[in-house]
Amino acid sequence: MGPNFLDNAFFRNIYCNLSESDDVRCSGGGWLGDGLLPGGFEWLAFLITAILMAAILITLVLNASLVFIWAERRLLGRFQSRIGPNRWGPYGSLTPIADAVKTLFKEDIVPAAADRWVFNAAPVIMMVPSLMVLAVIPWGTGTFLADLNVGILFIIAITSLSTFAIVMAGWGSQNRYAMFGAMRAVALLISYEIPMAISLLGVLMIAGSLSLVSVVEAQNVPFILVQPLGFLVFFIASVAEINRAPFDVAEAESELGSGYHTDYSGMKFGLFINAEFTATILSSAVIVAVFLAGGRGWGFLPSQAWFILKMVPVLFFIVWTRASWPRLRIDQILSLAWKGLIILAFINVAVSAILSFIWPAPSTSELWLMAAINFGVLIVSVFAISSWFGSGPVSTPRMSHDEALPRPRPAGLSAGGDS
Amino acid sequence: MNGVEGSSVTDVAFWVVSAIAIAASIMVVTLRDIFRAALFLALSFLAVAGLYILLRAEFLAVVQILVYVGAISILIVFAIVLVRDMPGGGKDNHLKVVAATVAALLGALAIFVSYNSDFTNLDALESSNADVAAALTGTYDLDASNAVGDEYEDQIAVAPPEGAEGTEIGIFSNSTGSIGGLFIRDFVLPFEAVSVLLLAAMIGALALLRQRGEES
Amino acid sequence: MPEGFDVKWAAVVIGAGVGLMAIVGLFMTSWFLSPKRPSEDKGVAYESGIRPGEFRWSQINIRYYIYALLFLIFDVEAVFLFPWTITFLKSSDIVFYEMLVFLGILLFGLAFAWRKGALSWR
Numbered sequence: 001m002g003p004n005f006l007d008n009a010f011f012r013n014i015y016c017n018l019s020e021s022d023d024v025r026c027s028g029g030g031w032l033g034d035g036l037l038p039g040g041f042e043w044l045a046f047l048i049t050a051i052l053m054a055a056i057l058i059t060l061v062l063n064a065s066l067v068f069i070w071a072e073r074r075l076l077g078r079f080q081s082r083i084g085p086n087r088w089g090p091y092g093s094l095t096p097i098a099d100a101v102k103t104l105f106k107e108d109i110v111p112a113a114a115d116r117w118v119f120n121a122a123p124v125i126m127m128v129p130s131l132m133v134l135a136v137i138p139w140g141t142g143t144f145l146a147d148l149n150v151g152i153l154f155i156i157a158i159t160s161l162s163t164f165a166i167v168m169a170g171w172g173s174q175n176r177y178a179m180f181g182a183m184r185a186v187a188l189l190i191s192y193e194i195p196m197a198i199s200l201l202g203v204l205m206i207a208g209s210l211s212l213v214s215v216v217e218a219q220n221v222p223f224i225l226v227q228p229l230g231f232l233v234f235f236i237a238s239v240a241e242i243n244r245a246p247f248d249v250a251e252a253e254s255e256l257g258s259g260y261h262t263d264y265s266g267m268k269f270g271l272f273i274n275a276e277f278t279a280t281i282l283s284s285a286v287i288v289a290v291f292l293a294g295g296r297g298w299g300f301l302p303s304q305a306w307f308i309l310k311m312v313p314v315l316f317f318i319v320w321t322r323a324s325w326p327r328l329r330i331d332q333i334l335s336l337a338w339k340g341l342i343i344l345a346f347i348n349v350a351v352s353a354i355l356s357f358i359w360p361a362p363s364t365s366e367l368w369l370m371a372a373i374n375f376g377v378l379i380v381s382v383f384a385i386s387s388w389f390g391s392g393p394v395s396t397p398r399m400s401h402d403e404a405l406p407r408p409r410p411a412g413l414s415a416g417g418d419s
Numbered sequence: 420m421n422g423v424e425g426s427s428v429t430d431v432a433f434w435v436v437s438a439i440a441i442a443a444s445i446m447v448v449t450l451r452d453i454f455r456a457a458l459f460l461a462l463s464f465l466a467v468a469g470l471y472i473l474l475r476a477e478f479l480a481v482v483q484i485l486v487y488v489g490a491i492s493i494l495i496v497f498a499i500v501l502v503r504d505m506p507g508g509g510k511d512n513h514l515k516v517v518a519a520t521v522a523a524l525l526g527a528l529a530i531f532v533s534y535n536s537d538f539t540n541l542d543a544l545e546s547s548n549a550d551v552a553a554a555l556t557g558t559y560d561l562d563a564s565n566a567v568g569d570e571y572e573d574q575i576a577v578a579p580p581e582g583a584e585g586t587e588i589g590i591f592s593n594s595t596g597s598i599g600g601l602f603i604r605d606f607v608l609p610f611e612a613v614s615v616l617l618l619a620a621m622i623g624a625l626a627l628l629r630q631r632g633e634e635s
Numbered sequence: 636m637p638e639g640f641d642v643k644w645a646a647v648v649i650g651a652g653v654g655l656m657a658i659v660g661l662f663m664t665s666w667f668l669s670p671k672r673p674s675e676d677k678g679v680a681y682e683s684g685i686r687p688g689e690f691r692w693s694q695i696n697i698r699y700y701i702y703a704l705l706f707l708i709f710d711v712e713a714v715f716l717f718p719w720t721i722t723f724l725k726s727s728d729i730v731f732y733e734m735l736v737f738l739g740i741l742l743f744g745l746a747f748a749w750r751k752g753a754l755s756w757r
Contacts, residue, residue: 043428046642050645058657111680128651132654134650145646145647146642146646153478153481157488157489161488163489167493175681187702190703194713198713201720204720209721210717267662267669339754346738353734357731485714486711491707494700494704501697599723602719611737613737614740617711617740618743624705624708624753627701
């Protein structure tokens with residue numbers, strides 16, 4: 001048994017060219033014949049193939065984030081009856097490249113009061129977990145670096161490392177805006193991690209495994225239909241986890257400068273921004289793998305193409321969300337997570353458990369039946385929760401208690417402090 | 420059995436990860452800057468997760484990252500940020516002798532236990548312990564699985580992976596599922612007790628909140 | 636050739652390593668290309684033009700800490716739920732009810748926290 005990305009023809013060829021492996025999948029040899037490396041060097045063949053694959057995936061994702069930046073700006077322009085960027089290249093398509101080049105040429109300023117090590121490490125720690133996630137996503141049949149047995153839990157765990165990057169950025173900057181932004185961001189991230197994890201349980205009951213590859217294989221009916229409530233909660237939590245509007249209080253321009261990366265400049269700032277867009281692309285990839293049947297499709301298109309095709313509407317939907325909703329307040333965001341989404345996620349777990357109990361190994365028709373029941377549950381529970389949310393008096397908390405304004409205090413705002 | 424290269428690579432990985440864990444722990448206790456100490460604590464948790472992976476306990480590893488790095492370290496960082504003017508470092512508390520004594524005793528205990536444990540003879544564990552070890556590590560010995568009986572077969576002893584030859588290292592299986600199997604069969608009472616413990620923890624947290632509310 | 640399990644995690648580590656190299660490469664490029672003209676004013680923390688005063692950490696609201704505590708509790712709970720989800724179908728009926736007890740106790744906790752107002756931002 002060799003590395004499990006050998007299911008992919010491209011990497012099988014590279015690996016089999018290099019190694020003298022007796023793996024069955026290498027029986028036909030590579031393009032150049034079999035075994036360029038002497039026997040006993042299979043590990044080197046593995047290393048080369050894995051590095052190559054990781055490099056290709058990372059390059060693709062980073063470039064995709066540039067394309068996404070362009071597409072988002074154009075789309076937002078359309079949503080807001082503007083033209084959007086249109087100067088560089090056809091339809092402004094070179095704008096993100098111009099931005100990237102500009103970022104490279106900018107001076108890198110470290111504030112004098114900053115904790116240099118923490119300040120410099122934060123953007124790296126922000127980026128690396130995102131790039132680790134892309135190793136476990138099945139981008140198509142056999143197109144993955146690693147099919148972990150705990151794939152889904154690994155994604156949830158490794159993305160929680162980005163909270164550390166945010167705290168480090170806020171603390172390292174020694175800047176009020178950065179610290180307040182960081183605290184808000186961490187509160188938001190940890191609050192939405194719970195519904196995110198619990199909303200996946202329904203999917204796991206049907207798939208019977210935490211591995212993303214088996215989750216894709218289990219989707220004879222896409223789980224967005226079988227688990228609509230789980231999808232809704234997961235989608236909202238994903239948008240919150242990647243810190244995008246309407247959940248972008250962490251970098252609320254009107255209040256906090258730019259949030260936790262206020263004091264960053266040059267390439268470090270670029271990394272923070274890029275990490276956000278990379279995270280957007282990766283979370284849409286996770287949604288496609290878990291809820292939209294991954295690379296499964298029909299016709300002549302390869303599975304990788306299907307995967308990317310399915311990512312497009314998800315990304316469009318995320319941009320649409322950003323264009324449609326105003327930014328929520330931090331108290332609204334937290335109560336949406338704790339009083340809304342967690343309850344919905346638990347309802348989903350209960351209903352899915354009962355349904356899985358009735359049909360332990362659902363056939364395709366039983367999956368459709370589950371889908372119908374779950375849609376009913378979705379409609380009833382969402383209406384119940386939202387009418388309950390809308391029924392109370394509109395509360396306006398004393399925001400002076402949120403974060404005390406720094407000295408000097410503008411006139412007209414009451415003192416907060418640590419009262 | 421792993422190839423020669425494979426095992427030496429895992430050996431190197433073990434030494435690197437252990438070195439990181441120990442170095443980070445030393446930094447935690449020696450650094451004056453309490454925030455950096457918390458960061459190194461998280462790093463050492465992360466290195467321990469790496470050790471779990473090398474033990475093939477991937478579920479434990481992921482849980483280590485999720486709970487210790489993602490939640491407990493964040494809680495510690497929050498506590499640091501909330502306490503007034505902590506980053507300057509704390510004062511000496513004149514308890515150095517006591518602290519050194521306790522640390523020396525604990526260290527001696529750890530050395531004593533690890534010296535007296537027979538790590539080469541893990542196979543001889545009685546079957547119930549072997550279950551736990553198997554579930555945690557995700558490996559399962561064919562003999563042990565026969566000894567436990569049929570009811571566990573679907574839980575733990577899954578079919579060997581395609582192309583795997585021999586079962587000297589045991590059948591590789593899904594450690595998450597095995598742990599679930601143990602929760603709901605052998606360790607039901609501790610499992611339910613956990614929920615009560617978590618409830619108690621939550622009530623404790625709320626007590627903290629209420630005190631705060633009464634003050635202001 | 637190392638076998639399946641080690642290979643998977645080795646691949647994840649290699650992925651992280653390649654990502655790290657890419658980031659270091661970006662930093663190096665930026666370091667070669669960017670100007671370096673430090674000045675005293677550039678080193679001041681940006682607080683919308685106001686000279687930053689003394690920073691006190693206790694300006695952060697205590698409520699964040701309560702949310703972190705609740706998060707820890709529910710995180711541990713979610714961790715316990717994951718193994719259950721993928722095993723309970725292969726087991727006897729009693730397992731299903733065991734889990735209901737587990738969930739019930741924790742949902743009681745959530746309801747209690749809600750009732751005490753821990754979930755609202757005041």
